[in-house]
Amino acid sequence: MNTTAASSLDAYSPLRLQSRSLTWQVAAVLLGTLFLAAMSYIEVPMLPVPMNMQTFGVAMVGALYGWRLGGITVIAWLIEAALGAPVLSGGAAGAIHFVGPTAGYLFAFPIVAGLVGWLAERGWNGSKPLLAFVAALAGNALCLAIGGAWLATSIGVDQALIYGVVPFLSGAALKSALGAAVLFVLHRATTKGAH
Structure with a gap:
């Protein structure tokens, strides 16, 4: 990879985790799982799938961490959930959630984190809020498509859509707009500080 390409990948995120030590990256993964758990507790009860801020959190982790570290962070959070930590929607935990109606969304x-991170690394980030x-x-659309497809296997396509x-x-749409706004503010704050 040439120097220009490497520096553009490092500069996509205000956190610049790609240029940090392994210790920093491990700490970022742990903090990321705490952030995802916190987002899981902000919810509007609905059946059979509650609405919460998880997809906002997942997209933010991808956008700020990049596709590799973002994906690792989300997988670590899901492992915590499977092992019984109360980190899913409303404090849910356990491997049972990986075979129930919400399993498709979890998987x-x-x-999602990988996709958003990959796009962020290519300029779809806080420097270009519309692309972010x-x-x-x-x-979000990918999450709904995969989650809805899984849900359809148990309740049918029409009911899964409904x-x-x-x-x-x-x-x-609202969570995506909020995420783009947060990324834009972070980008402005870090680029202002660099001048």
């Missing part, structure tokens, strides 16, 4: 999360919004929206996809579309 989609590392893919589209990246987060693409991540209960597992359509109610979350407006929330996906």
Whole structure:
């Protein structure tokens, strides 16, 4: 990789984790899992899938950490959940959630973080808020598609769309806009400090 390409990858995120030591990166993964757990507790009860800030958190971790470290962080958080830590929606925990109606959404999360992180590394980040919004929206759409497809295996396609996809579309747009705004503010704050 040439120096220009490497520096552009390092500069995409205000956290610049790619240029930090392994210790910093491990600490970032641990902090990221705490952030994801906190986002899981902010929810609106709905059946069979609650609406919460998890997809916001997953997209933010991807955008700030990049596709590799973002994906690792989300997988670490899911492992914590499977081992019984109360880090899922509303404090849920246990391996049972990885075979129930929400399993498709859970398995989609590392893919979403990877997609948003990959796009962020290519300029779809806080320096270009419209592209950051589209990246987060693409991540949310992917999560709804995978989660809805899994849900359809147990309740049928029509019911999965009615209960597992359509109610979350407006929330996906709002969370994507919030994420793009946060990334823009972080980008402005870090570039101002660099001058």
